[in-house]
Amino acid sequence: MLIYFLNSILFVMGLYCLIAKKHLVKKIIGMVIMEYAINLFIILLGYKKGGIPPILLPGMEKSQFVQQSVDPLPQVLVLTSIVIGLSVMALMVAISLRLYEKYKTFDMSEIRRLHG
Amino acid sequence: MLFLFYTLLIFCIIGSIIAIEARNILASVISAGVVGMALSILFLFLGAPDIAITQVVVEIIVLIVLIRSTVSLDNTAITKHRDTFAILSSLIFFGLFLVFAFMAFQGLPTFGEPIMSVGRQYLENSVNQTGASNVVMGILMDYRAYDTLGEATVIFTAILGAFVVLRAKGKKKKEESDKIRVGIPEKEDLPMSLDQIETSSDSTS
Amino acid sequence: MTKRFFEFIMLLIIWLIFVWSVQIPDIIAGVIVAFIIVLLFSDIFPAEITRLLHPVRIFWGLVYIPVFFWYVLKSNLDVAYRVFHPEIPIRPGIVKVKTTLKSEVARTFLANSITLTPGTLTVDCIEDNLYVHWINIVSEDPEVETRLIVDKFEKYLKKIFE
Amino acid sequence: MENWLPIFVAAPLGMAFLNLLVTKVFRHVSSYLTMAVVIFLLWLSIRFFGEQPFYYAMGGWMPPLGITLVWDSLSQLLVLIVSIITLAVTLFALPYMQQYTAQSKFYSLYLLMIAGMYGVILTGDFFNLFVFLEIASLASYALVAFGVEAEELEASFKYLVLGGVSSTIILLGIALLYSATGTLNMADMAGILAQGGPKNLIFFIFALFIMGFGLKSAMVPFHAWLPDAHPSAPAPISAMLSGLIIKALGIYCVARIFFIILGIVPIVKTVLMVLGGLSMVIGVFLAVGQWDFKRLLAYHSISQMGYVMVGIGLATPLGILGGLFHLLNHAVFKSLLFLCSGAFEYSTGTRQLKQLGGLMKKMPWTGTSCSIAALSISGIPPFNGFWSKLIIIIALLQAEYYLLGAVTVFVSFMTLISFVKVQKYSLFGSLPKKFQDIKEVPVLMVTGMVILALLCVGLGLLYPFYGQAILESARNLMVEPYQYLQYAMP
Amino acid sequence: MSNLETILVIIGLFFNFAGCVGLIRFPDIYNRLQASTKCVTLGTALILMAVVIHFGWNSISLKALFCIVFIFLTAPTAAHAISRGSHRAGFSLWEGSVMDRYKEDYPPEARD
Amino acid sequence: MEGMTFIVKTTTKLLIGIIFLFGIYITFYGHLTPGGGFAGGIMLACGMILMTLAFGKRMSLGKLSDFYASLLDNLGAFTFWTIAMLGYIGGYFFMNFIEKSNPFGLLSSGTILTINIAIGVKVFASVFAVFMALTIFGRFVSGLISEDED
Amino acid sequence: MVFFSIILLLCAFFCLFRVGAGPTPPDRTVAIDILGILMVSFCAILSLYTGKDLYMNVAISWALLAFIGTIALAKYLEGRTFDE
Structure with a gap:
């Protein structure tokens, strides 16, 4: 349980950075850390004690492989979610560079032409 | 083995604390990269080499793209408008979140014994x-x-x-051509081999 | 043409080592991939490498490896001594040394060798001058510096690459 | 044979990829390709409407292993809404987007957004829902910033930050659900959870999903992004965002997950109703003071989504019926209102109400449809908005929530006041000098608006003919969720 | 695992450790670069060498050999790039340094 | 001077082929060893990025210009979709319609190899294109990445 | 294996210290460069104890890609954009 808890501390730190910090790049970093934390969480959910990677190598016993291997499905989910995180980050960086060009600052509290 | 996981996780947490609280933006970016590296090793220990190798490449790309987004070297974080109330309230909210999460995690299967029905x-x-x-x-x-x-x-x-x-x-003006010449050089100007690159770079330098 | 063929064979060998199986599809895939990479990047690949095929050069290359390794080991012991010494005995500075090597590959290997050997780190290389950061300067005479830093590798590299 | 189901996702996706390839050779064809796809999808959704529910196994792998698409009454309702609104908006967008650059990229993103919505609606697998939700969200982030002005980029960044938070929270909930049940298929999971799961964990997952989908559907404590993001987008995209995205990504997911998969519990009902009530009241109060036409409409979106949430959160058969009916109606009239605001902006170049006036004479078609939509949103009897609000109020009174019923009536009245103001300042009154020579908008834009205006009238009057087929079957599914297990699994 | 490989791994770890201590203790960027690049490169190479010796003629050991070659190519180049970059960015040497010929020949204001 | 010093350039010259080879290996053998199309594609893009860093943008754009990068991007995605649709014609969306053979060979797993290659090409082109876009942006503000069709 | 990994982790903590405390940007750059090489050691030790060659694939990708990241940082330190 403790390891899940530590992991959620990582998640909450990313969330805090995303919400409370004013610098645009800091916000992006918060997003990245949050993505990392959630990926790690999903992998931890599928870990089996003394587990081996879910890759069948030549000369390996099938039944033993099924017994020992970690859960493969979370890894699939994480592969997809890593890609999604990368895409979101690329879009965020593009928008923040464009914002910097328009406002000449990275400070979110000065980027406030919209009210509401 | 479990000790290693805890140590690596603490490594990640310290790295992200540095990433969040560092004054210099480049330091934040680099520590985010460090967290990614440590995560890759953690994935390797957790029996997920596919994720580890993907995390490696993603971490490098994240590092490069984030470096591009910090525009200058002495780019410090913003400290002048520190909204104490917002920070405090968000900290309280996150504390509550952690408490509830801790309670909820009691219902999960124990670490190291997943259900694995599918x-x-x-x-x-x-x-x-x-x-x-x-x-x-x-x-x-x-x-x-x-x-x-x-x-x-x-x-x-x-x-x-x-x-x-x-x-x-984004928007066209009326009756205006929007064929803007791009900053990328014309196709014909691009050199196709190394010799052309080196001769041209010699002439420019 | 020889250069391209050499590259092709080398890439194919590396591919087969990565794959570590010699079934027909693997080899066909390797040939295709190596061909594509040669087509794309053959102009980038440095031409001097093909000269290495000469047996004398290979011999000197094989001689160079243990020498180089010996210096690397010596430098590491030196650094470890300085690191664990309580007062950190260093006397750093950037010195200028001359090299007589002409080809770029040879100079690159020289610079990398200098970086990995006792107390030195190549900062920049402009024309014939190497600017080297030296952790413990023993003399301020350029001749002595050149002799101490460069000469021990230059003679081998000259035989290998030129 | 059920073979046609994946076409709903495959056709827009493939056309989005093909679009950019084709426009490298032939220019100016992307809009017509988009139009063709949209018409084809509308035909498909009407042709197969009312089929018996079934599931489609992707790649031939049976459900717990593979991904399924499910065609049941709730998805049928949403697919129909999406198809109809998309057709009208696409008609509108053809002339409107001429004033922007990079149109083929616009149509590609637009198709990707549509594909994402169809994917979310049709899927029967939890992680797949997340993936398609991300496609639709990412496309909408990019589309909000489409005209790259400063305000639009700022709105898009806010939207991106909050949307990213909500996606991550939803992913956390999905991961916890997977860990607790060991499967990702929705029907399988519902079957396992029906036998009872860990209580604390389920409540935590509920809280996470309320936060995540509440952010996507802009319920009140989480509404901060909507009033910036919706007005900043180009008008067709505003109509899509307000009319479809917050429903397909927010309310539909709440209905599907909370009612059918997890099984609703009383405390969650209360939370949903409180959120809905807050959204209604705060949204309408913020809307009254606005002078920017699109921003006013955006605040009304919050308020009207509150109605839907109250209706669904009531969880009585009549309440759910009212909520779903209002969902349909709101999609129609709010898209129409945003299209009208786009038409005003197209002709006059401004969307500040104080600078407009007297447009009814110059733009009769647009003005008439705008009036119909305004009457409909404020609940004037013959139009559709009235009936759905009436059903919700009756349901509230039946369940003895008198205070909430009174609030609902009051909010409806405030909406009326707000739209009277809109009518007075934009359509009637004196025409300003600089607008003397404006003309009616192009005919395709008018067509799109007129279709929606006719729907506004028709949905109100023709309820007895279509209600049974469309709404009540969806209602029955939500009231009796165990039906889902019978057809979504082998 | 035989003794030889264990000894190689232990020596490699010792050098890694020395490099990282050097990273902490040395006073300025160039000295840190000196210590850490040399030691960590050799330490990692020794560990990889242990892999080579352990597995003999095998895909693992050949890949490890490749890895050694890559490290010996990339690490000094990276060190050179960092030192040149930092010198050009104007981070000067530790005040106890003896001389700086690079700065004399190419002072910062005369560069492109 | 365009690019970095000759030391970096020479190292890049020696390494670039191997980086590409390794990236393609990771892409092709995704079903036997860890990796797959995504990691391999980004690795290939990293090779191009290294070339951009070491030699300057004219070199890498000479190898793969932005027009062809976006074309490859679309083609990769479209190929993936086409594989799915071929399976659809054969019976199910995404059906694995190619014959499978012994489980440890390159051609053992039907469409997985083709999907890997399609994803690899797509990711390679798109990551390289977005890197170029983000890098060039800001210094050529006047107009970028838009072969804007009106 | 755990013992060796712990020593490597200690080294990694030193690098993290340098990332956090390094007074100038180049110091942090050096730290992440060194960390990239240390990761190869991790992979090598894992490979030594499990005897699977898939860990060597990860090691090679570290050795190749960490270099690219460092070069990017170094070019950035010089005050130039990536494309010139």
């Missing part, structure tokens, strides 16, 4: 049914290939979105 079926059948000895790829590209189509579409969307956002201007 996972076991995949492990048993995947190699015969899909022919891929890497079970993860077998699931990703065959059982759940529809997800992978979605994933490829997500990248496609994000890249298209980045291009759209980085356009020079």
Whole structure:
């Protein structure tokens, strides 16, 4: 349980950075850390004690492989979610560079032409 | 083994504390990269080499793109408008979140003993049914290939979105041609071999 | 043409080592991939490498490896001594040394060798001058510096690459 | 044979990829390709409407292993809404987007957004829902910033930050659900959870999903992004965002997951109703003071989504019926209002109400449809908005929530006041000098608006003919969720 | 695992450790670069060498050999790039340094 | 001077082929070893990025210009979709319609190899294109990445 | 294996210290460069104890890609954009 808890501390730190910090790049970093934390969480959910990677190598016993291997499905989910995180980050960086060009600052509290 | 996991996680947490609280933005970016590196090793220890290798490449790309987004070296964080109330309230909210999360995690299966009701079926059948000895790829590209189509579409969307956002201007003026010459050199100007590069760079320097 | 063929064979060998199986599809894939990479990047690949095929050069290359390794080991012991010494005995500075090597590959290997050997780190290389950061300067005479830093590798590299 | 189901996702996706390839050779064809796809999808959704529910196994793998698409009454309702609104908006967008650059990229993103919504609606697998939700969200982030002005980029960044938070929270909930049940298929999971799961964990997952989908559908404590993001987008995209995205990504997911998969519990009902009530009241109060036409409409979106949430959160058969009916109606009239605001902006170049006036004479078609939509949103009897609000109020009174019923009536009245103001300042009154020579908008834009205006009238009057087929079957599914297990699993 | 490999791994770890201590203790960027690049490169190479010796003629050991070659190519180049970059960015040497010929020949204001 | 010093350039010259080879290996053998199309594609893009860093943008754009990058991006995605649709014609969306053979060979797993290659090409082109877009942006503000069709 | 990994982790903590405390940007750059090489050691030790060659694939990708990241940082330190 403790390891899940530590992991959620990582998640909450990313969330805090995303919400409370004013610098645009800091916000992006918060997003990245949050993505990392959630990926790690999903992998931890599928870990089996003394587990081996879910890759069948030549000369390996099938039944033993099924017994020992970690859960493969979370890894699939994480592969997809890593890609999604990368895409979101690329879009965020593009928008923040464009914002910097328009406002000449990275400070979110000065980027406030919209009210509401 | 478990001790290693805890140590690596604490490494990640310290790294992200530095990333969040560092004054210099470059320091934040680099510590985010450090967290990614440590995560890759953690994935390797957790028996997920596919994720580890993907995390490696993603971490490098994240590092490079984030470096591009910090525009100058002495780029310090903003401290003048520190909204104490907002920070305090968010900290209280996150504390509550952690407490509830801790209570909720009691209902999960113990660490190291997943349920694996579907996972076991995949492990048993995947190699015969899909022919891929890497079970993860077998699931990703065959059982759940529809997800992978979605994933490829997500990248496609994000890249298209980045291009759209980085356009020079959005709205046309009336009767104005919008064929703007781009900053990338013309096709004919591009050298096709190394010799041309080196001769031209000599002449310019 | 020889250069391209050499590259092709080398890439194919590396591919087969990565794959570590010699079934027909693997080899066909390797040939295709190596062909594509040669087509794309053959102009980038440095031409001097093909000269290495000469047996004399290979011999000197094989001689160079243990020498180089010996210096690396010596430098590591030196650094370890300085690191664990309580007062950190260093006397750093950037010195200028001359090299007589002409080809770029040879100079690159020289610079990398200098970086990995006792107390020195190549900062920049402009024309014939190497600017080297030296952790413990023993003399301020350029001749002595050149002799101490460069000469021990230059003679081998000259035989290998030129 | 059920073979046609994946076409709903495959056709827009493939056309989005093909679009950019084709426009490298032939220019100016992307809009017509988009139009063709949209018409084809509308035909498909009407042709197969009312089929018996079934599931489609992707790649031929049976459900717990593979991904399924499910065609049941709730998805049928949403697919129909999406198809109809998309057709009208596409008609509108053809002339409107001429004033922007990079149109083929616009149509590609637009198709990707549509594909994402169809994917979310049709899927029967939890992680797949997340993936398609991300496609639709990412496309909408990019589309909000489409005209790259400063305000639009700022709105898009806010939207991106909050949307990213909500996606991550939803992913956390999905991961916890997977860990607790060991499967990702919705029907399988519902079957396992029906036998009872860990209580604390389920409540935590409920809280996470309320936060995540509340952010996507802009319920009140989480509404901060909507009033910036919706007005900043180009008008067709505003109509899509307000009319479809917040429903397909927010309310539909709440209905599907909370009612059918997890099984609703009383405390969650209360939370949903409180959120809905807050959204209604705060949204309408913020809307009254606005002078920017699109921003006013955006605040009304919050308020009207509150109605839907109250209706669904009531969880009585009549309440759910009212909520779903209002969902349909709101999609129609709010898209129409945003299209009208786009038409005003197209002709006059401004969307500040104080600078407009007297447009009814110059733009009769647009003005008439705008009036119909305004009457409909404020609940004037013959139009559709009235009936759905009436059903919700009756349901509230039946369940003895008198205070909430009174609030609902009051909010409806405030909406009326707000739209009277809109009518007075934009359509009637004196025409300003600089607008003397404006003309009616192009005919395709008018067509799109007129279709929606006719729907506004028709949905109100013709309820007895279509209600049974469309709404009540969806209602029955939500009231009796165990039906889902019978057809979504082998 | 035989003694030879264990000894190689232990020596490699010792050098890694020395490099990282040097990273902490040395006073300025160039000295740190000296210590850490040399020691960590050799330490990692020794560990990889242990892999080579352990597995003999095998795909693992050949890949490890490749890895050694890559490290010996990339690490000094990276060190050179960092030192040149930091010198050009104007981070000067530790005040106890003896001389700086690079700065004399190419002072910062005369560069491109 | 365009690019970095000759030391970096020479190292890049020696390494670039191997980086590409390794990236393609990771892409092709995704179903036997860890990796797959995504990691391999980004690795290939990293090779191009290294070339951009070491030699300057004219070199890498000479190898793969932005027009062809976006074309490859679309083609990769479209190929993936086409594989899915071929399976649809054969019976199910995404059906694995190619014959499978012994489980440890390159051609053992039907469409997985083709999907890997399609994803690899797509990711390679798109990551390289977005890197170029983000890098060039800001210094050539006047107009970028838009072969804007009116 | 755990013992060796712990020593490597200690080294990694030193690098993290340098990332956090390094007074100038180049110091942090050096730290992440060194960390990239240390990761190869991790992979090598894992490979030594499990005897699987898939860990060597990860090691090679570290060795190749960490270099690219460092070069990017170094070019950035010089005050130039990536494309010139």
